[in-house]
Amino acid sequence: MNRFRDALGFLAIAAILLLISVLLILAVGSDVTKAFSSFLRGIFGSFYGFSEVLVRATPLILAGLGVAVGFRTGFVNIGAEGQIYLGAIAITVLGLAAPGLPPVLMVGLAILLGFVFGGIWSVVPGILKARFGISEVINTIMLNYIALNLVGVLVRTWLKDPSYPYPMSPMLPAAASYPELLSPTRLHAGFLVALAAAVAVYVLVFRTPTGFEMRAVGLNSRACHCAGIPVYKNIVLSAFISGGLAGIAGVGEIAGLHHRLIEGISPGYGYIAIIVSLLGQNHPLGVVVAALGVSALHVGSLSMQRAAGVPTSIASIIMGTLVVLILARKSLFGSTVKLVREN
């Protein structure tokens, strides 16, 4: 019965979204069929298009996993964006400081360092929350601004490439790159890293005693305290892992795509990751699926813009509406479904 209600709710959401897209497409004066066909062709029509979906999904999966791990323990991490940048700083510093490292070691160390940098960025609000009860929501957001501007300062000063007038770091050594998977597409091994991280998070959260403690703390921290489960330790730990995963996302953007530190490596991945985690119901598998979906939405809308002249903003509008509908689903559709069933 509940399944039925759920399914109906999601169908209703899909219908509403479709309706809104049609209206928007008509409003900008485009042809609906052309728009939709170019949307689908953008995603499935070419090898390149499809690989782009995976490329964009990579940071979303990693950061989304991070947000999900935090949510499970009751740590609301809005700071994935900043943590992504910290990961990017980590690999840049490593690549420039030790350019002679062999590739395997370099990439391994970069991931580790990115994890630690991102983790530290989120463990600070984690400690403030666990020890003093200060809202992590505000603190993580504030740290986003600090991280963004920290990158701005770094690429103009210590990490600046002296041979160019632009604010960016020198190219990193080739050893600091993820292998390409499907040349000539941009797909890189970061996608595999993301999938591996999803498996690791699943095992950690659902199979280990530590993950059990983290979940329990997220659901009832008082009972955990009474049972002797250290609430403080678990919040701090989950904050660290949460930020660390987002940090790895930042490492991947540099190692897989940009190969140097620049401003704006993330078009808001850290914020979209919150949506991804929400859509994926904080479950690793859900996060992977949601990240692919969100990424496909974006790639499709790009193609729609090219072929049918529909602005890509439509993708953002759809995503925003989707989140509102999902959050309001229970109260919106619960009663209608009941009505339908009773008649």
Added chain:
Amino acid sequence: MPLLCMRNIDKAFFGKPANLQVCLEVQHNEIHALLGENGAGKTTLMNMLYGIYQRDAGEILYDGQNVAFSSPKDAIAHRIGMVHQHFTLVPTLTVSQNITLGLKSPGHPFPRRRDLNQQIQEISQRYSLEVDPTALVSTLSVGEQQRVEIIKLLYRDARLLILDEPTAVLTPQESESLFVVLRRLREEGHSVIIITHRIPEVMSITDTVTILRDGRNVATVKTSETSEQELARFMIGRALEPIGRSAAPPSCAGTALQLSEVTLVEHGRSKLGPVSLCVDPGKILGIAGVDGNGQKELAEVILGIRRHSAGSILLGDAVLDALGVMERKNLGIGYISDDRHHDSLVLDMDLMDNLLLKTHTEKRFITHGLLDRKKIRQDTARAVDAYHIKTSALECPIRYLSGGNQQKLILAREMAGQPRCIIAFQPTRGLDIGASEFVHQELLRLRDAGCAILMLSADLEEVLDLSDHIAVIHKGEIMDVLVNQDIDLTYIGLLMAGKRGDERGAVV
């Protein structure tokens, strides 16, 4: 024509019936008891009447009309009101704000508070439900909060009131004043359905009793034509055995739990006076006292949930003062809290996970660093068997178990693994007589096995029945410790009221 007639009601959860062909008839001007073991389906039946759940089959006639409420709002509109087992007041609002919450009072959205308070005062005088409309709910005692819940229903003009285990959280005195209110309600033309596990209460205030067992009707009888024994038999299918507290076994050497001069000061206020107590292995020390006199503090200080400010706590030879909760539990202390939803259970986790709260670090459940689901399942299945826990599945979130079955799971968890000491705080709150009997037997069994038990209970009878020694607590201080033999009840009553032995002559 009866006020309410529920006929052949069916309800199943996940394919498991909670109500099967249940019938209930409530007359005008009647106090009707709904009696039954934990998990018999009482709350479920009431929730269907109140529109929280929808029935699978059957019909409800209310005032001669066929009704199907789709929400509590609907039910309230038909003048039916329910006070849940767990209250639903907003602690940061005043009594009067809570009562009018969600209603469009005259002057909405700027209600004339003074007029409303006047109205509330009238209701509270008419039914002798004393309460100050301007007080903050967070400052009220449990008994007062319950009065607010009842006024809330009367303010909405309820004619049929449903009270789900109203006395489970009340002191005997508070229960008495609740009954005065209920009788008053009956005189004023209301009908009341009351769910309770306490048979003496049923005998003293109800007119009719309907008994459920395993989701089915067992009987409906007039209170005047039945007896406590018969009701007990209806309820659990057999007669109740009196607690046979045998003499405690000769105590094993030494002391198990010892508190010396333990104090607790929080925010500059003394919560626990210097307390010195000791419990020997194989003995039960009962702590009697009016609820809220430092029992919770005492229990939590021993467990390490709160840190005591001075003094020292020993378990056997081990000094507990510097240890955390987990370390103390690993030394063999089990804890049964009085507030299971907040302190003992993670409601959204299933039975297996709730048992794991204590055992998730034990080697036997871990293979290659991962939790071994199969072993955990087996262990849970064993506990469910041994403690007769009624559930539709091991994967069922504990939220959906009846209160009594939740408590049994906690017992199974805390009593596992031969504990050396059990802190049992209101261990039978909300339990049916059969389950209470079971808990008492378990406590006695552990005692005979050499476990030291500290039992804190507001139910004096329970303390008298089980304890080898009785200590009386008042305002965080131990008034006296007595051997449980030929106890002078007036003396205990005086101690509970804070009058010391040396003042006794003066008072009497």
